[in-house]
Each structure stands twice: as structure tokens, then as C-alpha cells.
Amino acid sequence: MTTYFNYPSKELQEELKSIAQKIVAPGKGILAADESVSTMGKRLSDIGVENTEEHRRAYRQLLFTADDKLAENISGVILFDETVYQKADDGTSFIQLLRKKGIIPGIKVDTGVVPLMGSEDESTTQGLDDLAKRCAKYKKEGCDFAKWRCVLKIGKNTPSYQSILENANVLARYASICQSERIVPIVEPEVLPDGEHDLVRAQKVTETVLAAVYKALSDHHVFLEGTLLKPNMVTAGQSAKKNTPEEIALATVTALRRTVPSAVPGVTFLSGGQSEEEATVNLSAINSVPLTRPWALTFSYGRALQASVLRAWGGKKENIAAGQGELLKRARANGLASFGCYEAGSVKGAAGDTGLHVADHKY
Ligand code: 13P
Numbered sequence: 001m002t003t004y005f006n007y008p009s010k011e012l013q014e015e016l017k018s019i020a021q022k023i024v025a026p027g028k029g030i031l032a033a034d035e036s037v038s039t040m041g042k043r044l045s046d047i048g049v050e051n052t053e054e055h056r057r058a059y060r061q062l063l064f065t066a067d068d069k070l071a072e073n074i075s076g077v078i079l080f081d082e083t084v085y086q087k088a089d090d091g092t093s094f095i096q097l098l099r100k101k102g103i104i105p106g107i108k109v110d111t112g113v114v115p116l117m118g119s120e121d122e123s124t125t126q127g128l129d130d131l132a133k134r135c136a137k138y139k140k141e142g143c144d145f146a147k148w149r150c151v152l153k154i155g156k157n158t159p160s161y162q163s164i165l166e167n168a169n170v171l172a173r174y175a176s177i178c179q180s181e182r183i184v185p186i187v188e189p190e191v192l193p194d195g196e197h198d199l200v201r202a203q204k205v206t207e208t209v210l211a212a213v214y215k216a217l218s219d220h221h222v223f224l225e226g227t228l229l230k231p232n233m234v235t236a237g238q239s240a241k242k243n244t245p246e247e248i249a250l251a252t253v254t255a256l257r258r259t260v261p262s263a264v265p266g267v268t269f270l271s272g273g274q275s276e277e278e279a280t281v282n283l284s285a286i287n288s289v290p291l292t293r294p295w296a297l298t299f300s301y302g303r304a305l306q307a308s309v310l311r312a313w314g315g316k317k318e319n320i321a322a323g324q325g326e327l328l329k330r331a332r333a334n335g336l337a338s339f340g341c342y343e344a345g346s347v348k349g350a351a352g353d354t355g356l357h358v359a360d361h362k363y
């Protein structure tokens with residue numbers, strides 16, 4: 001094992017560190033609005049709206065033209081490639097709109113999951129080949145961070161060594177390419193909540209996966225201060241008995257403390273099919289665990305920030321303000337949760353406490 005390698009230049013370290021720290025500034029988190037065309041189609045069909053480019057643009061415009069107060073709790077938005085080049089009705093590009101609000105645009109750069117041959121239905125994530133070129137292009141367009149999602153499944157024999165090792169390595173390679181192009185990588189090894197496993201099993205799998213990810217990041221000389229982690233919360237499987245927020249919080253923080261170096265500035269959880277309310281209550285409990293937490297612990301929610309927005313909007317012009325109101329409310333609730341200060345049940349959304357789980361979820 002070689003010990004001869006180079007740290008990034010001082011300038012690059014400073015740039016990456018400062019972007020990462022802004023994203024996890026106190027009370028702030030990320031809106032994940034990077035649904036692919038087909039995933040967005042499913043969200044739109046749920047509310048009876050056809051999946052056209054114009055409808056996807058109109059919906060993202062609703063999100064990005066919400067009141068400037070949004071920036072009090074949303075520091076970054078993850079975009080999908082199509083959205084990077086779209087504009088609001090008045091011709092302002094979405095990226096400019098976000099930047100004017102003080103929100104940092106980010107970009108999903110993986111191109112999706114593919115099967116691992118010989119495995120029990122496990123996967124890796126692709127998109128490395130032209131990644132440096134794409135990162136350089138997105139940086140020019142105004143994106144300062146990126147996301148790459150890997151998926152791990154809990155089963156009788158999974159996750160396998162093959163999938164743990166492969167996904168850790170591909171995340172590390174992605175992270176190092178992003179940093180070389182001055183983009184902060186969000187490293188997302190999602191352990192899916194599908195299954196009947198209990199909380200302890202979920203904790204052990206999450207610990208094993210995260211330990212492998214940080215070993216790979218070290219092997220690839222990734223500059224940890226300029227990265228963020230986007231993990232699952234540790235929860236029992238969807239088909240198992242639910243634990244209390246306090247049990248989930250303790251298992252989650254314990255797993256992170258055992259595996260995530262304190263050089264990492266922040267952890268931005270995915271919501272993973274939890275209802276809006278559950279995702280907020282659990283984040284608040286996580287920030288109330290009586291253990292030292294050396295990183296910011298906040299949100300990077302897709303479904304749990306958008307379910308009520310979609311429901312309230314329903315594809316109708318006259319409901320745009322109502323949809324934006326839902327977004328502001330949920331962002332504020334999660335902002336409070338990032339301080340451990342959200343009172344359960346205090347923010348009611350149009351989607352109520354509807355579960356948002358999708359089996360074998362694709363993004
Ligand atoms: P959910 O919050 O809907 O799980 O999605 C977050 C995300 O970005 C997954 O990659």
C-alpha cells in the first residue's frame with residue numbers, strides 16, 4: 001500500500017471545503033429535485049399530470065420560484081440534466097434563479113443502476129466514463145456539487161462482498177473525479193429499506209457499508225473536508241415492526257460515529273420512502289441523541305419534501321402558490337429538525353402522513 005500521494009492544492013481544498021460547509025450551514029439542508037424523466041413521470045401521473053417536458057419545467061419552476069425565505073432552510077438543490085438548461089417563464093435560467101436566492105445548484109451525475117452479474121439481484125451504478133467532462137461542463141453552468149447514488153439491498157445473503165466492494169469503489173472514483181473538477185461530491189450509498197429485517201440488522205449492514213466506503217475514499221485520496229455523505233437512516237425493513245424515533249436515532253448516530261471520520265463536514269440524509277412527518281421527526285430525534293456528533297446532521301430529501309407540494313399543486317396554475325406554501329412549511333420543519341427542535345405533529349402537510357415507500361426504488 002503506497003503512502004506517497006498528493007493532497008489537492010490549497011486553493012482547491014479551500015474551494016471544496018467552503019462549498020460543503022455552506023450546504024450544511026446551521027438550519028439548512030438540500031432539496032433533491034433530481035428525479036429522472038421516468039421517475040418524474042411517476043410523480044406526475046400520481047396527480048394526473050402528463051409527463052411532458054413542459055409539465056416537468058412548470059413543476060420545477062414552482063419549486064424554484066418559491067418565496068426567497070426558502071433559502072433560510074434550503075442551501076442546495078440537486079438538479080437533473082434536463083433542468084440545468086431550463087428557464088422560468090421570464091427567461092431566467094433555473095440556475096440563475098437559485099443562485100439569486102443564495103441557493104447552491106447541484107447535479108445528479110450518475111446514469112443509473114445496472115445489475116451485477118452473479119449476484120442475488122444486486123447492482124452497481126454507472127456513469128464514470130465521461131464524468132470529468134460532464135463535471136467540467138456543469139461547473140461552468142453554475143453547479144458546485146454533485147450526487148451519485150449507489151444501492152445496497154438487505155436480504156438473507158446480501159449485501160454481498162462483491163456489491164459492498166464495487167459500490168464503495170465506484171463512489172470513491174466518482175468523488176475523486178468530482179473534486180478534480182472543483183465539484184463537491186455527495187457520496188450516497190443507500191441501503192434500501194425493503195425487507196423484513198430488524199433495526200439491529202440494518203445497523204450492522206449500514207456500518208459495514210460505510211466502513212467500506214470510507215476505506216475506498218481514503219484509498220482514492222479523496223479530500224474528506226470537501227465531501228458530504230448522503231446515507232439512509234438506520235430503520236427496520238418496511239415489512240417489519242416500526243421502531244420509535246429515539247431507537248432509530250440512536251442506531252443511526254451510533255452507526256455513523258463508528259464509521260464516518262470527523263473530517264466530513266456533514267451528513268445529509270435521504271428520506272428513503274418515509275412519510276414527510278416521519279422523516280422530519282426522525283431527523284429531529286437524530287439531532288437530540290446524547291452523543292457527540294462531530295458532523296452537521298441534516299436532510300437531502302426528495303419525496304419527503306415534495307409529496308405535499310405535488311398534492312397541493314395538482315398540475316393547476318391556480319394552485320402554484322399553495323404548492324409553494326407546502327414547500328416552505330416542510331423546509332422550515334426540517335430546518336427545525338436539524339437543530340433537534342421539531343415538535344411532532346406541529347406542521348401538517350397536504351400529503352398528511354402518507355408513506356412514500358416504493359419497492360426497489362429507482363431515481
Ligand atoms: P428520497 O428522499 O426520496 O429518498 O430521495 C433522495 C435522493 O436524492 C435519493 O437519491
